[in-house]
Amino acid sequence: MIFTIIYQYLKTWMNRLSKSNIDAVNEVGRAFNLTRCRPLSAVGAGDSIILETCTQGDVTCQLSSSFDGITLCLLLLATAFAGPVSWLGSKDGCNGKSVVFETPTCWSSGQVPGITDDVTVSPSGGTDKVNIVVTTNITVNSITVDKATLNIASSAPQVTTLLSVVNGGSLGYITSSELRLNVSIVSSALATTAGYIAFTTLNLTDASVSALNPSVGIDSQKLIMNGVTTILSSVGTASAHAKINWALGDGGLTLNGNYSSLFFVDSSFLGVGLNANVTVLGSPQYFNTPLGNIGFQDVTFYTSIETHWLVDQTVFFGDGSHIVFEKTQLMKRTLFDAGSGSVTFYTGTTITVNLKRSIYDIGSEDYYLIKSTSFKSADVAMATIKVISSYAEPKCMPTATTTNVASVGLQLTIPTYLSQEVVNDLEMNRGSDIYSAVASFSPVEDPCIKFVSYVVVDDLSNRVVAKQIGDKYQANFTRVSSGPHNYRVTVTFLDENYQQSVGYSNTYTYTRPLAGTAAAATFCIGLVVSCIALLF
Structure with missing residues (x-):
């Protein structure tokens, strides 16, 4: 106005x-x-x-x-002079179903909002229902839909900054639109009967998406899903699933929550941008689609946490897809858990395991990258798999491999590091008395070993844990029986992954003399010394 x-x-x-x-x-x-x-x-x-x-x-x-x-x-x-413009939801003729957006008398300004206006659509009374429809290619600065419904029936509406839907509101697309908007939907709904809609950024937080067309394409240069994103459809059946096709641009998809559908809907995520990444964040996340399949193509799927696929159908990774399992935190594994469903990789897909932290908190025997009770080798036969370890010096990290375990999954196997250092200077000497003996040796120096322990064992299976004394390790044996005895050090190593290996030292033979022989020898020596003293 x-x-x-x-x-x-x-x-x-x-x-x-x-x-x-x-x-x-x-x-x-x-x-x-x-x-x-x-x-x-x-x-x-x-x-x-x-x-x-x-x-x-x-x-x-x-x-x-x-x-x-x-x-x-x-x-x-x-x-x-532009300012906020509000819909007069409590005014006669401005509430009810499908009131035209372009009705001047329903706006607080007395005219249809323009390019500089910040628009709010709400019941403005708390009880009236507001359901309006955009029928022309309007141009406004921003729109906030609060507890109301806004349907778009024009092909090229323009919202300069942000179209925001909050507090149980709803945004509906009746006509396909290729004009990209920035849209945020919080605790509200996005619905479309159109076959194709496009966004610059689509930010969904605890939102529902209703596919009211048998096949819907949602193209977003940047897609964000927080909380639970619920997919609804009234047109899919057991014999003819509805399809929702997410086209991901350079901004990719960031999933910080769960993707859920209890309807007959197949979901596909297709990368159309150069950097179409699917990034899974936060706590263990779930793709909960028990009645539908999920597919990915030409995307990089990145996860550093557990991703659960609660599907009785199949998860597909098509040509050009790249899956990155990255372990970055202690006590957290990165994996796909498909339950009773299956995960299938087609020709051209790659699986990269990037170990930035050691796996001692999990244990290699229980480290599965993919878990599925229906798993078979053919599921990953066409994929290229490589493991990159960067949690330690390259020389300290044995080459990791993967193993297919039928009906269980794809297991990550990391060989134990075998130290080339050995104890080779063990020697035994008499202790404080004839009945004792002391083992002494130099410790192993290997920067790839996280922990090492030494136990000296004799041929009678007596075991003594060695302790460091100065720059040497020593072990004291008491009540040593007379005669020769063989001694050896058992060295236990723990590598970066706290996987255990065992090594052995040289063998040293120590002979303890008889007690009587020693006493006689001592008497004779004393007698000789006394005789010499008398002569002088």
């Missing part, structure tokens, strides 16, 4: 502009709080008078007596 007032007011002065009536122009300026304007140069009769720059807030324009100049400033002034 302010746009019309400004236009009419300025228009009345257009033909009166001349060098002699600049004061009239200044009157217009004062009316709209513009700075004072005056001619920049002398002009002849009939020429346009170019005025100095006029401002109002952030608006800057030049006024002239030409229509174009007036129009330019008019548009800028309209922007300056």
